[in-house]
Every structure is written in C-alpha cells, then in structure tokens.
Amino acid sequence: MPKQKAMMRSLSRKGTRSNRKPAVAVKLPAPAERSVCERCGALYLHESWRAKRKLALGPGETVRWTVCPACKQVEREEAQGRLLLRGKYLAEAREEIERRIANVARRAAYTQPERKIVSSEFRNGTLEVRTTSQKLAHRIARELCKAFGGKAAYNWSDDGSVDVVWTRAAER
Ligand SMILES: [Zn+2]
The missing domain is CATH 3.30.70 (Alpha-Beta Plaits)
Incomplete structure (x- = not known):
C-alpha cells in the first residue's frame, strides 16, 4: 500500500498541471507526525490516521494534540x-x-x-x-x-x- 501511494504521488508530481493537487491535499494540510486526536485518540503516524495504539517515544520526541478530521466532521x-x-x-x-x-x-x-x-x-x-x-x-x-x-x-x-x-x- 505505501508503495502504491508513493507511486501515485510521483505520478502526480510528474503531471504537467502541477497546480492541480488532489482535492484532499488542498483542503486539509497533513498534520504533524505523531499527532493524537484529543477526542477519539486516533493517532496520525506514517501519513495516516490509525486507531489508538501504543506509541513509543524516543528521547526528545513528543506527541502533538489535535482534533482529527473525522471528529471535526x-x-x-x-x-x-x-x-x-x-x-x-x-x-x-x-x-x-x-x-x-x-x-x-x-x-x-x-x-x-x-x-x-x-x-x-x-x-x-x-x-x-x-x-x-x-x-x-x-x-x-x-x-x-x-x-x-x-x-x-x-x-x-x-x-x-x-x-x-x-x-x-x-x-x-
Ligand atoms: Zn478524532
């Protein structure tokens, strides 16, 4: 799956109409890695929202609290x-x-x-x-x-x- 994603991204980058980003990317800027939704506990990791999981933090690493797009919806x-x-x-x-x-x-x-x-x-x-x-x-x-x-x-x-x-x- 990540491979496919990366390929799609490189394809869209190659496109001549470079200002035509996918609607979602324009609408919602990606949150920072290790963002955690303060309402449902969803975790944004490796470029997608996941259900609450255990998360190991390295020294100096921290989570960022946010509200995930679904909770905003x-x-x-x-x-x-x-x-x-x-x-x-x-x-x-x-x-x-x-x-x-x-x-x-x-x-x-x-x-x-x-x-x-x-x-x-x-x-x-x-x-x-x-x-x-x-x-x-x-x-x-x-x-x-x-x-x-x-x-x-x-x-x-x-x-x-x-x-x-x-x-x-x-x-x-
Ligand atoms: Zn949420």
Whole structure:
C-alpha cells in the first residue's frame, strides 16, 4: 500500500498541471507526525490516521494534540453517508438493530478511525444514521442485510456522498 501511494504521488508530481493537487491535499494540510486526536485518540503516524495504539517515544520526541478530521466532521455534523432504515421490522427490532449498527461502527473505527457515526435519530418510523464516510454507511447496510435480511438501495450523489435506504417488511 505505501508503495502504491508513493507511486501515485510521483505520478502526480510528474503531471504537467502541477497546480492541480488532489482535492484532499488542498483542503486539509497533513498534520504533524505523531499527532493524537484529543477526542477519539486516533493517532496520525506514517501519513495516516490509525486507531489508538501504543506509541513509543524516543528521547526528545513528543506527541502533538489535535482534533482529527473525522471528529471535526462529527462536530460540524457533516455526513458523507446517510442510512434511512424503514419498515415494520424496524419497529419490532429497533434496539437490536441499533446495537448492531454501533457494533459495526466500533469495529470499523478500530482500523479506520476516520469512519464514524455523525448522528442517529429515530423519527416518524424512520431511523436516520449519518456517517462521516460513505464506506461506513455502505458497510452498515451490508451488515444489516446479512444479520436481518431486508433490502438496501444505494443512491450515490455527484459529491461522493451516498444515501442508503434499508427496508425490511416484518418478522420472518
Ligand atoms: Zn478524532
């Protein structure tokens, strides 16, 4: 993976349109190595955010406290993924479904701290779960289908965000 990254970087450097940096690089300057998110404990190391790990510091080395991009996204309530859960079965098994969603999110965060739940709200028979990344919304929907059955319909927008509607009619 790092090899691929390095190659992509060298390719983009070779590009003639040198002012066209990838959107992410323009938007978010990379944090310093060994930055630690003061909210979720994610650690920025070797150019990516990782879940909280043990970190050995050499003499003179120190961590820098910051707030990671995903936590900032949660604060701004900015979602790239949205799940809408509907159907009779939701009313019957909402607690179990919510527990499952929390579980999936926890497991995802273990390896990818940038994937978080922004909000979860039940209103008028629909559970709306918003996530920082469309991949997490996708993964949750997949796990719901696996665990409870039902159907998931995906709708991607031009900006890369996704709406997923998961429905299941009633008890099997
Ligand atoms: Zn964080």
